[in-house]
Amino acid sequence: xxxxxxxxxxxxxGTIVAHLIAENGHPVKLYMRDADQASELTAxxxxxxxxxxxxxxxxxxxxxxxxxxxxxxxxLILMVPSHSLRPVARELGDHLDGSHVLIxxxxxxxxxxxxxxxQVLREETPCRKIGVLSGPNLAKEVAAGHPSSSVIASAFQxxxxxxxxxxxxKTFRVYGNDDVVGTELGGSLKNIMAIAAxxxxxxxxxxxxxxxxxxxGLAEMTRLGTHHGAQPQTFxxxxxxxxxxxxxxSPLSRNFQVGYRLAKGEALExxxxxxxxxxxxxxxxxxVAEHARHERIYMPITTGVYRVLFEGATPKEALKGLxxxxxxxxxxxxxxxxxxxx
Amino acid sequence: MTxxxxxxxxxxFQLNQERADIVREVVAREYARKAASEGSLELAINDTAYNxxxxxxxxxxxxxxxxxxxxxxxxxxxxxxxxQAIVKRLLEEAALDIVGNFDPRVYDFATRIxxxxxxxxxxxxxxxxxxxxxxxxxVQATGHTETLRRLAEKGTVILVPTHSSNLDSVVIGYALFExxxxxxxxxxxxxxxxxxxxxxxxxxxxxxxxxxxxTYTLYKDVLKAYSTVLLERGYHSLFFPGGGRSRSNAxxxxxKLGLVGTGLAAYINNLKAGKPNPEVYIVPATLxxxxxxxxxxxxxxxxxxxxxxxxxIEDDESAQARxxxxxxxxxxxxxxxxxxxxxxxLDPFGNQVDEHGVSRDMRGRPLDLRKYVEVDGVPExxxxxxxxxxxxxxxxxxxxxxxxxVVLTTPLVxxxxxxxxxxxxxxxxxxxxxxLPDDTALPLRTVYEAVDRLRAKLxxxxxxxxxxxxxxVLRMSTEALVDKALKIFGMYHKRPLAVRVDDAVRxxxxxxxxxxHNRLTGYGLESALASTEVQV
Numbered sequence: 001x002x003x004x005x006x007x008x009x010x011x012x013x014g015t016i017v018a019h020l021i022a023e024n025g026h027p028v029k030l031y032m033r034d035a036d037q038a039s040e041l042t043a044x045x046x047x048x049x050x051x052x053x054x055x056x057x058x059x060x061x062x063x064x065x066x067x068x069x070x071x072x073x074x075x076l077i078l079m080v081p082s083h084s085l086r087p088v089a090r091e092l093g094d095h096l097d098g099s100h101v102l103i104x105x106x107x108x109x110x111x112x113x114x115x116x117x118x119q120v121l122r123e124e125t126p127c128r129k130i131g132v133l134s135g136p137n138l139a140k141e142v143a144a145g146h147p148s149s150s151v152i153a154s155a156f157q158x159x160x161x162x163x164x165x166x167x168x169x170k171t172f173r174v175y176g177n178d179d180v181v182g183t184e185l186g187g188s189l190k191n192i193m194a195i196a197a198x199x200x201x202x203x204x205x206x207x208x209x210x211x212x213x214x215x216x217g218l219a220e221m222t223r224l225g226t227h228h229g230a231q232p233q234t235f236x237x238x239x240x241x242x243x244x245x246x247x248x249x250s251p252l253s254r255n256f257q258v259g260y261r262l263a264k265g266e267a268l269e270x271x272x273x274x275x276x277x278x279x280x281x282x283x284x285x286x287x288v289a290e291h292a293r294h295e296r297i298y299m300p301i302t303t304g305v306y307r308v309l310f311e312g313a314t315p316k317e318a319l320k321g322l323x324x325x326x327x328x329x330x331x332x333x334x335x336x337x338x339x340x341x342x
Numbered sequence: 343m344t345x346x347x348x349x350x351x352x353x354x355f356q357l358n359q360e361r362a363d364i365v366r367e368v369v370a371r372e373y374a375r376k377a378a379s380e381g382s383l384e385l386a387i388n389d390t391a392y393n394x395x396x397x398x399x400x401x402x403x404x405x406x407x408x409x410x411x412x413x414x415x416x417x418x419x420x421x422x423x424x425x426q427a428i429v430k431r432l433l434e435e436a437a438l439d440i441v442g443n444f445d446p447r448v449y450d451f452a453t454r455i456x457x458x459x460x461x462x463x464x465x466x467x468x469x470x471x472x473x474x475x476x477x478x479x480x481v482q483a484t485g486h487t488e489t490l491r492r493l494a495e496k497g498t499v500i501l502v503p504t505h506s507s508n509l510d511s512v513v514i515g516y517a518l519f520e521x522x523x524x525x526x527x528x529x530x531x532x533x534x535x536x537x538x539x540x541x542x543x544x545x546x547x548x549x550x551x552x553x554x555x556x557t558y559t560l561y562k563d564v565l566k567a568y569s570t571v572l573l574e575r576g577y578h579s580l581f582f583p584g585g586g587r588s589r590s591n592a593x594x595x596x597x598k599l600g601l602v603g604t605g606l607a608a609y610i611n612n613l614k615a616g617k618p619n620p621e622v623y624i625v626p627a628t629l630x631x632x633x634x635x636x637x638x639x640x641x642x643x644x645x646x647x648x649x650x651x652x653x654x655i656e657d658d659e660s661a662q663a664r665x666x667x668x669x670x671x672x673x674x675x676x677x678x679x680x681x682x683x684x685x686x687x688l689d690p691f692g693n694q695v696d697e698h699g700v701s702r703d704m705r706g707r708p709l710d711l712r713k714y715v716e717v718d719g720v721p722e723x724x725x726x727x728x729x730x731x732x733x734x735x736x737x738x739x740x741x742x743x744x745x746x747x748v749v750l751t752t753p754l755v756x757x758x759x760x761x762x763x764x765x766x767x768x769x770x771x772x773x774x775x776x777x778l779p780d781d782t783a784l785p786l787r788t789v790y791e792a793v794d795r796l797r798a799k800l801x802x803x804x805x806x807x808x809x810x811x812x813x814x815v816l817r818m819s820t821e822a823l824v825d826k827a828l829k830i831f832g833m834y835h836k837r838p839l840a841v842r843v844d845d846a847v848r849x850x851x852x853x854x855x856x857x858x859h860n861r862l863t864g865y866g867l868e869s870a871l872a873s874t875e876v877q878v
Contacts, residue, residue: 098709098714123704155733
């Protein structure tokens with residue numbers, strides 16, 4: 001496929017994705033909001049803000065104009081924070097038509113509407129060929145050439161084909177599936193579990209606790225996912241358990257950092273302003289906890305993290321509370337079966 | 343309905359001249375696909391033989407059965423030329439079985455006598471010049487009717503209504519005539535052709551035969567090819583995508599998209615052929631009845647969960663002249679018997695189409711549809727992609743059905759009564775509830791209160807644009823509404839569904855009440871009653 005390709009969003013992961021595509025021999029445009037940063041990146045081949053130590057492929061051309069990014073592009077990969085996706089897509093939509101392929105790597109859910117990012121793209125653009133890229137992809141590890149893998153989910157096979165063609169290389173493998181709902185929700189919900197894992201780590205709890213959080217966290221994610229029509233087995237794949245493990249075990253993960261530092265007694269505002277990047281998990285926790293309450297979906301870990309983030313509960317209270325009240329209120333006294341996801 | 347507007351000419355008037363040509367085109371197209379390799383020829387024959395044997399095995403002495411078995415056994419040894427000949431013959435047989443016929447003289451005759459005939463039945467004592475207007479009062483066509491007319495002149499229209507009754511196609515045919523539209527061609531179950539009178543009209547008014555007993559791929563392919571060719575040639579078509587009458591009376595939420603997808607196939611073929619008016623428009627419509635002719639049989643079928651085995655019901659009310667007579671006679675006592683609501687038109691991708699025939703995205707931007715189907719700048723078919731577009735179209739049709747459902751008196755009151763009965767017996771499951779003796783009575787006051795609350799909730803839903811309220815529900819007092827519903831409940835069915843006894847409403851036939859109730863499920867109306875103290 002020799003069509004033009006653009007990456008929208010020059011954060012660390014967006015920059016790496018542009019780099020991977022360029023390494024595969026495709027010229028790629030990289031849209032960045034800040035014009036100065038864009039010209040600096042093109043000139044110096046470095047993203048000074050997010051990946052200062054990493055030299056980028058010379059086929060990347062950075063631009064601060066969405067119209068310029070859309071021109072000649074057949075495939076656009078959107079890598080902006082979840083709260084920016086709607087306004088960016090709306091503006092971009094004026095320059096797109098039904099032939100464009102859109103793939104997003106945005107891990108978040110819209111607050112208030114509980115819309116997934118592919119739904120936002122569907123609403124704001126004339127495009128139909130929409131997919132999601134998700135998986136255990138810590139940007140710095142991918143940049144360092146560690147063997148990594150990701151999933152592209154779309155109802156359209158040609159979206160999966162286009163994305164795979166652009167991204168796959170010796171160190172980066174791309175899988176495909178058609179469960180957009182499960183893939184998007186897996187990527188978003190795992191950020192909540194990462195905060196929980198960070199909390200546990202910060203409190204000095206060991207591997208037992210982390211394994212508990214991961215396993216039951218996965219059950220919780222799957223429960224919400226199937227409620228929205230996702231296939232349960234998607235959560236057993238790269239965009240589910242895969243992404244969950246990478247995020248929960250890695251000190252590189254921003255969301256893990258948030259949990260860890262909260263447990264160490266820092267205030268949420270201080271941590272988020274300090275991180276330099278968006279920790280999507282904070283916003284997602286608020287959105288999901290409220291949604292779960294409204295829909296009566298049992299999500300004890302999410303509720304615990306929500307209490308720490310927004311209701312002033314101490315991390316210890318919240319995590320211990322998991323064991324005390326960690327029983328589905330809909331059931332009587334019988335303990336839940338571990339394998340039960342519903 | 344307003345006075346009949348200027349009729350729009352229809353392609354269907356040429357059906358008979360084009361008939362042989364259409365059959366040839368259908369067969370040639372499908373043959374080209376199947377003859378692509380010896381393997382696909384064999385697959386087509388094998389699949390046909392396998393499914394026909396399975397179907398005919400139940401009727402033992404069928405001579406065709408042995409013929410199919412023989413073919414099945416010997417297929418592998420037959421030379422290529424023979425396989426080609428067999429497929430060609432199968433395609434021709436299928437196409438000739440399906441193809442419709444249109445006789446303008448019969449149409450002319452039908453459009454004169456149908457309104458007259460129905461009006462005559464409706465009110466024999468009022469013979470006179472305003473007969474047709476009396477029928478017009480019974481059947482209200484509302485919604486995007488003007489746009490429908492405009493689009494029928496601009497491109498090819500596929501009408502996709504909800505399906506409640508075998509009277510639907512008669513009523514729609516009449517409404518289209520009143521709107522000045524030419525008749526639409528449509529696929530009718532082959533079983534309906536067994537009725538002599540119905541068969542005569544259907545045979546001559548462009549209906550084509552769909553034999554739902556035939557399950558083999560080759561037959562379905564020919565059916566789709568036939569529909570595609572008709573649409574490409576500009577024949578407006580009518581499909582019931584629900585795949586049969588709604589057994590429960592709930593508005594269809596799962597559709598069979600095989601024929602609906604031929605709209606997209608025709609659009610792409612039109613683009614490829616460079617036709618000046620390639621557009622295909624899909625117009626959803628809801629048919630809303632105060633009384634449904636076959637209500638009792640349909641709900642029985644739903645409850646028996648034998649919907650599949652009795653997919654084709656041949657012995658229901660619509661096959662009984664007496665019941666039809668009763669039904670039509672009773673309809674006369676109502677000031678509005680039914681409402682056809684035409685929804686906003688869609689394109690084959692499920693985008694909304696404005697009154698000028700321009701597709702728009704969800705932000706209202708005009709769309710260049712060609713872009714959805716181009717591959718390297720050229721329009722092409724892509725099976726996986728096109729199936730997904732059609733799935734999205736199906737979702738848009740389902741949304742339209744829900745938003746364009748018109749709340750009439752009987753479903754509203756039936757909903758209140760049935761939900762109250764459930765409240766009254768919280769520990770009974772559905773089937774126990776339906777077996778209750780017919781002396782269950784609800785205080786009238788409670789019924790009024792429940793209907794009041796439902797109306798308030800429905801108004802909220804209507805304000806969001808998610809449902810429409812019928813004239814009675816908008817204007818009448820709750821007392822009058824309940825009164826009217828009870829009157830209708832007592833009119834036509836074998837037993838009155840509910841009757842007023844002093845200051846109470848006695849529930850007589852909960853099963854049929856459930857049927858009418860089901861029209862309003864899925865809107866979250868139960869919560870309007872759950873949070874209240876309307877319990878008895």
